[in-house]
Amino acid sequence: xxxxxxxxxxxxxxxxxxxxxxxxxxxxxxxxxxxxxxxxxxxxxxxxxxxxxxxxxxxxxxxxxxxxxxxxxxxxxxxxxxxxxxxxxxxxxxxxxxxxxxxxxxxxxxxxxxxxxxxxxxxxxxxxxxxxxxxxxxxxxxxxxxxxxxxxxxxxxxxxxxxxxxxxxxxxxxxxxxxxxxxxxxxxxxxxxxxxxxxxxxxxxxxxxxxxxxxxxxxxxxxxxxxxxxxxxxxxxxxxxxxxxxxxxxxxxxxxxxxxxxxxx
Numbered sequence: 271x272x273x274x275x276x277x278x279x280x281x282x283x284x285x286x287x288x289x290x291x292x293x294x295x296x297x298x299x300x301x302x303x304x305x306x307x308x309x310x311x312x313x314x315x316x317x318x319x320x321x322x323x324x325x326x327x328x329x330x331x332x333x334x335x336x337x338x339x340x341x342x343x344x345x346x347x348x349x350x351x352x353x354x355x356x357x358x359x360x361x362x363x364x365x366x367x368x369x370x371x372x373x374x375x376x377x378x379x380x381x382x383x384x385x386x387x388x389x390x391x392x393x394x395x396x397x398x399x400x401x402x403x404x405x406x407x408x409x410x411x412x413x414x415x416x417x418x419x420x421x422x423x424x425x426x427x428x429x430x431x432x433x434x435x436x437x438x439x440x441x442x443x444x445x446x447x448x449x450x451x452x453x454x455x456x457x458x459x460x461x462x463x464x465x466x467x468x469x470x471x472x473x474x475x476x477x478x479x480x481x482x483x484x485x486x487x488x489x490x491x492x493x494x495x496x497x498x499x500x501x502x503x504x505x506x507x508x509x510x511x512x513x514x515x516x517x518x519x520x521x522x523x524x525x526x527x528x529x530x531x532x533x534x535x
């Protein structure tokens with residue numbers, strides 16, 4: 271074999287070997303990437319905190335202390351909170367959910383060890399509230415009928431000044447149950463009712479002509495909700511909601527300092 275032909279043969283062999291090595295490296299990297307495929311059964315970061323605050327990732331943050339007097343099961347409640355959470359996130363509001371014990375009175379014969387464990391579990395439920403802490407009560411029929419309201423109402427919200435802590439909103443779960451009897455998804459309806467009433471706490475009692483803040487939802491709206499579609503906020507309500515939360519998040523002392531600085535300058 272001539273020297274030139276030998277060099278060409280060596281070069282071709284080298285190229286083939288290099289190509290095989292590169293192909294092998296690519297194959298191994300793909301195998302490693304696919305070694306742990308996504309699964310719905312894998313544990314995820316929870317969106318609901320039971321009695322414990324999570325660290326918010328947004329400046330516009332609301333903490334909702336949930337008192338489940340209707341004794342809704344934990345899975346359904348978590349699903350409803352997830353729906354409300356998504357609606358609020360769409361307008362730039364981060365919700366921190368605290369599922370708190372609904373029983374206001376404790377038995378004198380309660381096991382001290384159990385009471386101690388409950389106190390630790392729900393420690394943040396007893397912490398001091400700020401203006402961005404909201405109390406959410408999910409009421410059964412026997413509690414809802416004691417409130418002055420329309421018989422068709424799904425909930426009610428307190429009108430509070432922006433500096434007042436622990437504003438309260440109520441959801442009438444027997445009305446959600448009635449809608450569920452007509453084939454609508456109760457967890458998704460409840461999530462929308464919560465978001466609707468949170469908006470009333472922040473913006474006041476007025477309703478809008480469109481979106482989730484309408485006074486009444488049509489059967490078409492309820493069908494969309496049940497299919498997993500969200501009713502959004504209309505017009506500039508998204509901006510108003512976020513600004514309302516931000517105003518509540520700023521401590522009153524800082525507000526006073528800010529006003530003083532404006533006067534000085």
